[in-house]
Amino acid sequence: MExxxxxxxxxxxxxxxxxxxxxxxxxxxxxxxxxxxxxxxxMDFMAASHVSLEGILASRDFYEVHIYNAETEAxxxxxxxxxxxxxxxxxxxLELSCKxxxxxxxxxxxxxGETIIxxxxxDLDRDLADRGWQRGRPxxxxxxxxxxxxxxxxxxxxxxxxxxxxxxQA
Amino acid sequence: xxxxxxxxCRALDFIEQHLKEDIRVxxxxxxxxxxxxxxxxxxxxxxxxxxxxxxxxxxxxxxARELIKTKRRLVDIALDYDFQNPETFARAFNRVxxxxxxxxxxxxxxxxxxxQRACGRNQLLYYRDxxxxxxxxxxxxxxxxxxxxxxxxLTVEMVEQVVARLNPFYPEMRExxxxxxxxxxxxxxxxxxxxxxxxxxWTALPTNLYARRLPSGHYACFRQRDLLENLGHIRAxxxxxxxxxTTETISSxxxxxxxxxxxxSPSTELILPLFNNNDSSF
Numbered sequence: 379m380e381x382x383x384x385x386x387x388x389x390x391x392x393x394x395x396x397x398x399x400x401x402x403x404x405x406x407x408x409x410x411x412x413x414x415x416x417x418x419x420x421m422d423f424m425a426a427s428h429v430s431l432e433g434i435l436a437s438r439d440f441y442e443v444h445i446y447n448a449e450t451e452a453x454x455x456x457x458x459x460x461x462x463x464x465x466x467x468x469x470x471x472l473e474l475s476c477k478x479x480x481x482x483x484x485x486x487x488x489x490x491g492e493t494i495i496x497x498x499x500x501d502l503d504r505d506l507a508d509r510g511w512q513r514g515r516p517x518x519x520x521x522x523x524x525x526x527x528x529x530x531x532x533x534x535x536x537x538x539x540x541x542x543x544x545x546x547q548a
Numbered sequence: 549x550x551x552x553x554x555x556x557c558r559a560l561d562f563i564e565q566h567l568k569e570d571i572r573v574x575x576x577x578x579x580x581x582x583x584x585x586x587x588x589x590x591x592x593x594x595x596x597x598x599x600x601x602x603x604x605x606x607x608x609x610x611x612a613r614e615l616i617k618t619k620r621r622l623v624d625i626a627l628d629y630d631f632q633n634p635e636t637f638a639r640a641f642n643r644v645x646x647x648x649x650x651x652x653x654x655x656x657x658x659x660x661x662x663x664q665r666a667c668g669r670n671q672l673l674y675y676r677d678x679x680x681x682x683x684x685x686x687x688x689x690x691x692x693x694x695x696x697x698x699x700x701x702l703t704v705e706m707v708e709q710v711v712a713r714l715n716p717f718y719p720e721m722r723e724x725x726x727x728x729x730x731x732x733x734x735x736x737x738x739x740x741x742x743x744x745x746x747x748x749x750w751t752a753l754p755t756n757l758y759a760r761r762l763p764s765g766h767y768a769c770f771r772q773r774d775l776l777e778n779l780g781h782i783r784a785x786x787x788x789x790x791x792x793x794t795t796e797t798i799s800s801x802x803x804x805x806x807x808x809x810x811x812x813s814p815s816t817e818l819i820l821p822l823f824n825n826n827d828s829s830f
Contacts, residue, residue: 388751390750395758397697445756467692467759467761468690472729472760472761473729475697475758476753477759478753478754479755517755
């Protein structure tokens, strides 16, 4: 897997969240699972507020953040946040909340074509360890930019995943 | 005192039984055995609405229910509830619900807090025992909050959950702020709930928490002891009686609660944005 280790500045996102088991009703990469519904709800909101919010967006790159907690391993419950990066908190609408992706060291993984919907993260811990790193914090995020063409054109799509890392402890 | 309360309850029952009929305030007074002047004054003191305003609000509430639940023509519903014509009905409807009846028919939803429910003895006893919450207008600067979403309305029990979730990040917290957001984008859902503490530096936001912005502007702050225990009564008062008797208009988009965790006297304040708020969020 193509992986690079980078130092990343903090990013603040504006968006919507879900907590629970997002795959309870439909599996990974289905638009009918809770992540699909959450993304749709956010996109509908943004479409309705398009003009007034354009000024605070840092970019139209779409972030999907997965945040794990004590219940994740046992019950499959975790938090998903979707949103856009912003430059200031001042104009964030009441309906949306913000999430801070902290500055730090990240493993940057570029995913192409069918790899996007594969279990690429299954061997992540081993891949990181082989390179002298380990997960730093219990979350990761994926960035969908113009390289991502959609589920129906997955073969020609590309996206980047970021995993916070720290040097491997012996 | 109980005699007076019973008399007003009789008047309220009389109104319920004759919502679709051409009744006058004189008829209500007669049903209580009071003079018109005395009845109006007593009703106003007890229900915190004039008898006529209460009657109109009850008619509008039932008319709104029919608009949503049935396919009856708007004009028939208006005439049924003793409005002279659809225009008078639409004007009254818009004044109370801030939405035209045609829109409610189309969307099938109406903010339940704006609907005047039949006022019962419990609401009157609440007014008698607690008085009405005191409103104070205040101007707040923008506040950033660090916190977490919750999935049900603020209750006394929920306070413990809020403290349990925020305390690991802010062990010194002395108060939290609760926001219920009633979004037009989520008509089919319950409000979105969020509780947090004031955040002075967004770069210090923990990854497991969210930031929310509370816009600057003019707010009406309501204080009363046992506010959370009586939230249903307080909402009924604020969105009906207080709103009817003030020139200010509450934006129903959000409700804010400031909960003080003081061990000696925990207290809650209900803060509602006023419509003339400068912030476009409202």
